[in-house]
Amino acid sequence: MFYAKLAFQNIRKNKQAFLPFLLSMIFLTALNTLMLMVANDPGLAKLQGAEAITQLFGFGSVIVLIFSVVFATYTETILNKQRKNELGLYNVLGMGKRELYKLTFFEKVINLVTTVVLGVTSGVIFSRLAYLIIKKMMGIGSEFKFTLNPSILTLTILFIAGIYAWLYLINAFNIFKSDPIELLHAEQKGEKEPKAKWFLALVGLVTLIWGYWIALTIKSPVSAVTNFFIAVLLVIIGTYLIFTAGSIVILKLLRKNENYYYNVKHFIPVSGMIYRMKQNAVGLASICILSTMVLVTVSTTAGLFFGANDQVQQAFPRDIMISSAKPLTKLKQVAKNYATKEDVKLSDMQYIRTSQRLLFTKKADDFKASDRVNYTVSDVTKAINVVLISLSEYNTLTKDNLTLTKPNDIFMYTTAQNYPEKTMILNGHKYQIKQQVNKLKDTGLFNASPVDSYIVVMKDQKQIEKLLKELYKTKETAIYLEPDYQLNFNIELKDQAKRKAFIRGLSKEFAKTADKQWYSFQDKDSYRASVKRFDGGFFFLGIILGIAFLLATTLIIYYKQVSEGMDDRKRFVILQKVGMDEAEVKRVIHSQIMMVFIFPLAFAMLHVAFAFPLIKKMLVLFGITNWQLFLVVTLVVALIFSILYYVVYQLTARVYYRLVER
Amino acid sequence: MNELLKIEHARKVYQSRFKGVQVEALKDIQLEVNKGEYTAIMGESGSGKSTLLNMIATLDKPTSGKLYLNGEDLTQIKEKAAATFRREHLGFVFQDFNLLDTISVKDNILLPLVLSRKSIKAAKPKLQELAEKLEITTLLEKYPYELSGGQKQRVAVARAIITDPALLLADEPTGALDSKTSDQLLDIFEQLNQNGQTILMVTHSSLAASRAKRVLFIKDGIVYHQLYRGELDSKAFLEKINMTMASLLPR
Numbered sequence: 013m014f015y016a017k018l019a020f021q022n023i024r025k026n027k028q029a030f031l032p033f034l035l036s037m038i039f040l041t042a043l044n045t046l047m048l049m050v051a052n053d054p055g056l057a058k059l060q061g062a063e064a065i066t067q068l069f070g071f072g073s074v075i076v077l078i079f080s081v082v083f084a085t086y087t088e089t090i091l092n093k094q095r096k097n098e099l100g101l102y103n104v105l106g107m108g109k110r111e112l113y114k115l116t117f118f119e120k121v122i123n124l125v126t127t128v129v130l131g132v133t134s135g136v137i138f139s140r141l142a143y144l145i146i147k148k149m150m151g152i153g154s155e156f157k158f159t160l161n162p163s164i165l166t167l168t169i170l171f172i173a174g175i176y177a178w179l180y181l182i183n184a185f186n187i188f189k190s191d192p193i194e195l196l197h198a199e200q201k202g203e204k205e206p207k208a209k210w211f212l213a214l215v216g217l218v219t220l221i222w223g224y225w226i227a228l229t230i231k232s233p234v235s236a237v238t239n240f241f242i243a244v245l246l247v248i249i250g251t252y253l254i255f256t257a258g259s260i261v262i263l264k265l266l267r268k269n270e271n272y273y274y275n276v277k278h279f280i281p282v283s284g285m286i287y288r289m290k291q292n293a294v295g296l297a298s299i300c301i302l303s304t305m306v307l308v309t310v311s312t313t314a315g316l317f318f319g320a321n322d323q324v325q326q327a328f329p330r331d332i333m334i335s336s337a338k339p340l341t342k343l344k345q346v347a348k349n350y351a352t353k354e355d356v357k358l359s360d361m362q363y364i365r366t367s368q369r370l371l372f373t374k375k376a377d378d379f380k381a382s383d384r385v386n387y388t389v390s391d392v393t394k395a396i397n398v399v400l401i402s403l404s405e406y407n408t409l410t411k412d413n414l415t416l417t418k419p420n421d422i423f424m425y426t427t428a429q430n431y432p433e434k435t436m437i438l439n440g441h442k443y444q445i446k447q448q449v450n451k452l453k454d455t456g457l458f459n460a461s462p463v464d465s466y467i468v469v470m471k472d473q474k475q476i477e478k479l480l481k482e483l484y485k486t487k488e489t490a491i492y493l494e495p496d497y498q499l500n501f502n503i504e505l506k507d508q509a510k511r512k513a514f515i516r517g518l519s520k521e522f523a524k525t526a527d528k529q530w531y532s533f534q535d536k537d538s539y540r541a542s543v544k545r546f547d548g549g550f551f552f553l554g555i556i557l558g559i560a561f562l563l564a565t566t567l568i569i570y571y572k573q574v575s576e577g578m579d580d581r582k583r584f585v586i587l588q589k590v591g592m593d594e595a596e597v598k599r600v601i602h603s604q605i606m607m608v609f610i611f612p613l614a615f616a617m618l619h620v621a622f623a624f625p626l627i628k629k630m631l632v633l634f635g636i637t638n639w640q641l642f643l644v645v646t647l648v649v650a651l652i653f654s655i656l657y658y659v660v661y662q663l664t665a666r667v668y669y670r671l672v673e674r
Numbered sequence: 675m676n677e678l679l680k681i682e683h684a685r686k687v688y689q690s691r692f693k694g695v696q697v698e699a700l701k702d703i704q705l706e707v708n709k710g711e712y713t714a715i716m717g718e719s720g721s722g723k724s725t726l727l728n729m730i731a732t733l734d735k736p737t738s739g740k741l742y743l744n745g746e747d748l749t750q751i752k753e754k755a756a757a758t759f760r761r762e763h764l765g766f767v768f769q770d771f772n773l774l775d776t777i778s779v780k781d782n783i784l785l786p787l788v789l790s791r792k793s794i795k796a797a798k799p800k801l802q803e804l805a806e807k808l809e810i811t812t813l814l815e816k817y818p819y820e821l822s823g824g825q826k827q828r829v830a831v832a833r834a835i836i837t838d839p840a841l842l843l844a845d846e847p848t849g850a851l852d853s854k855t856s857d858q859l860l861d862i863f864e865q866l867n868q869n870g871q872t873i874l875m876v877t878h879s880s881l882a883a884s885r886a887k888r889v890l891f892i893k894d895g896i897v898y899h900q901l902y903r904g905e906l907d908s909k910a911f912l913e914k915i916n917m918t919m920a921s922l923l924p925r
Contacts, residue, residue, distance in 0.1 A: 205776075205817060270794055270795075274784065274787075274788050274794035275788070275791075276788055276789055276791055279781075279785075279788045283774075283776055283777045283781065284776060286776070287776045583774055583776065586772045586773075586774055587774075587789075588757070589733075589766060589768070589772055590761075590766070590772070590785060590786055590789065590833070591757050591758070591760040591761030591764075591786055591789055591790075592757060592789055593753075593754055593756070593757030593758065594753070594754075594757070595754060596757070596789075
């Protein structure tokens with residue numbers, strides 16, 4: 013019992029070391045509780061469309077689990093460093109290693125109990141809150157109830173206990189390999205000046221530029237997803253190398269320049285930073301990476317969330333969209349009859365026959381039909397869609413009155429940035445573009461595609477069929493010969509429930525008449541609901557992860573300030589004795605703090621700036637093409653984050669000042 | 675006379691943290707140091723020597739009384755100007771060296787000049803000259819944590835005198851050194867003094883004090899006694915110092 017008592021006293025008396033440790037552990041526990049509860053909630057899983065959220069949280073909870081282990085290890089090593097003296101003293105006073113193992117064991121048990129009790133409680137409270145938010149965001153009714161799942165709680169507790177066991181192992185290993193004198197004098201060892209590692213610095217620079225290069229040169233959003241991970245990996249490696257090796261190389265170069273270095277403004281900061289970077293480069297690089305993660309996750313998910321309407325609008329130019337390979341005249345009549353019966357007006361009706369979306373690869377004005385069978389990843393970046401439509405269909409659709417005389421004359425519309433050529437060569441057949449017609453844009457029919465689309469208006473249906481037969485000769489590709497009929501219209505109904513009922517009724521009517529004709533029926537309302545659910549869940553996850561990363565950042569900064577404050581105190585006392593006045597000392601401290609403050613943030617912003625085009629292209633996959641909106645969202649997120657970061661820094665800087673100026 | 679430092683009726687009272695208890699560190703100090711003098715101040719711990727040194731160093735101010743350096747009233751110097759004053763007129767050698775472990779020996783020596791915004795190019799020949807004199811030329815590119823105590827103290831001396839201070843203040847300079855390196859350091863002090871450097875050294879080692887030209891004894895906050903070396907060699911002077919100290923012992 014003696015050890016338990018002593019352990020308890022240790023924790024109480026060592027608040028400055030234990031409090032941040034306990035706080036971070038409690039926070040990790042709460043976070044894990046929250047993630048696991050949401051991911052494994054039976055009520056949520058039953059909800060239609062909520063699988064997206066369950067999946068996202070399942071994925072997120074794995075990330076959070078990994079992150080928890082890494083971060084707990086980090087805090088434990090710092091705690092060990094801070095407590096080396098104390099344990100050394102116990103050792104000198106007659107406690108053997110065996111007793112120290114016992115003592116630290118009891119400390120860990122007390123910490124574990126505190127962590128589990130407070131962490132799980134706050135985790136449950138937060139998940140209740142999270143449920144309320146999810147409900148509100150997804151617009152789910154009251155049938156959705158919060159349930160406390162005991163097996164999930166047990167799982168969380170087991171996991172936290174596992175982490176503590178791991179931490180105890182680290183701790184025990186540290187005691188095992190130390191000797192008492194070393195424990196006692198841990199801090200007094202002279203620190204060697206770090207070496208300038210040119211090679212590593214260069215490798216860091218190259219990897220970083222390579223990562224940026226990938227991010228900048230990605231052409232197609234389809235390839236963005238795979239390349240994104242490579243770019244992220246390269247940038248992370250680059251950041252760590254530049255912070256650890258690059259910074260020291262640069263500082264040493266500055267030191268070599270005598271005119272620069274032997275100047276009051278630079279002398280102390282530069283020489284101080286060389287050591288600072290040795291101890292803290294990893295911490296600073298972690299802050300930078302975490303900040304980047306916060307910025308990217310929150311701005312991407314926020315972009316999705318706020319762009320949800322765009323996404324819906326893009327995919328659904330009309331409320332109801334029906335398509336088939338056979339004419340839809342019958343269904344059109346059914347819809348009209350049903351509408352009259354229900355006394356609902358149908359508007360903006362489009363009925364159009366086009367070819368299917370034909371996949372081509374494009375080089376200047378040379379288009380080659382792809383059969384989708386022999387398709388490689390490298391082709392993806394060159395891929396585009398071609399849709400063929402006859403002039404009469406075009407004129408009906410756009411209420412235009414254009415004419416084409418020669419069989420090889422065409423009109424063309426593209427969703428690509430621009431098409432400067434005057435001709436279009438489709439598998440060797442040369443066509444003259446008489447005019448690019450942008451009226452097709454307003455129909456909204458061809459916008460929802462991750463790759464660029466080229467809509468070709470041909471003289472008549474005969475020309476189209478002739479070309480198609482030339483393009484697709486094999487049995488496998490015969491399917492492309494079939495036309496694509498589309499019937500789209502809006503429903504003039506405001507009330508949500510009535511709309512829902514009408515749509516349900518309409519689809520039933522269709523099912524009755526359609527016989528065995530294959531057709532697809534989609535309505536905007538259910539699409540919007542599922543998009544909102546998905547994006548809302550995503551955004552929520554983004555915020556949760558953002559907060560988690562931000563708190564981790566805060567703790568790293570705090571630890572950094574404390575450990576630096578203790579080291580720097582001695583230096584500033586000496587400087588004052590040698591003749592530096594207080595104002596100057598303050599100025600130097602301030603500039604040093606600002607450098608350490610701005611460096612990771614500035615780098616994070618740089619990362620985000622380079623990631624922007626890549627994320628922009630990925631969002632296109634989700635149907636968000638309004639990049640100005642995304643830019644605004646990103647800027648706002650970056651601004652909010654900078655403010656939060658600054659607040660955190662100010663709060664922790666106080667600890668530093670207090671230590672240095674004591 | 676060539677009076678460099680003059681202290682008139684300096685008194686220092688510390689207000690204890692706990693209510694009302696006052697500690698009188700210095701009662702009434704009366705002291706003059708002339709240019710080119712080498713003075714040692716002796717006293718036991720708690721006698722007030724550190725307080726006295728701190729006041730001369732402008733790190734502390736007397737409760738009453740006056741201090742003059744080169745005719746300038748130290749008690750009137752504002753907190754801000756004090757640092758500049760220290761840099762320009764005083765050189766310090768401390769018991770625990772107070773070298774910065776994070777910069778090279780060379781940069782440690784140049785530090786006061788950098789703080790005074792002096793040109794480093796002009797200081798380089800000076801640095802070389804000092805380094806040769808103090809036998810630390812080969813150590814210039816090393817770091818303080820790589821040096822022995824004696825080497826560290828020689829570096830500290832170089833740092834203290836590179837600004838050509840009017841007064842070199844040494845606070846227990848031999849306190850952390852063994853007898854051999856202590857001797858070396860005291861030789862250096864003697865040499866510096868022969869070249870005209872005024873030195874004021876606080877010590878409780880009678881051996882160190884015996885190398886000075888004059889020794890002041892402080893007890894209970896007043897200058898209790900003083901000895902001039904005159905023509906005596908340091909051995910004989912040491913004898914006298916020891917005898918005086920014995921007479922100061924509480925009976």
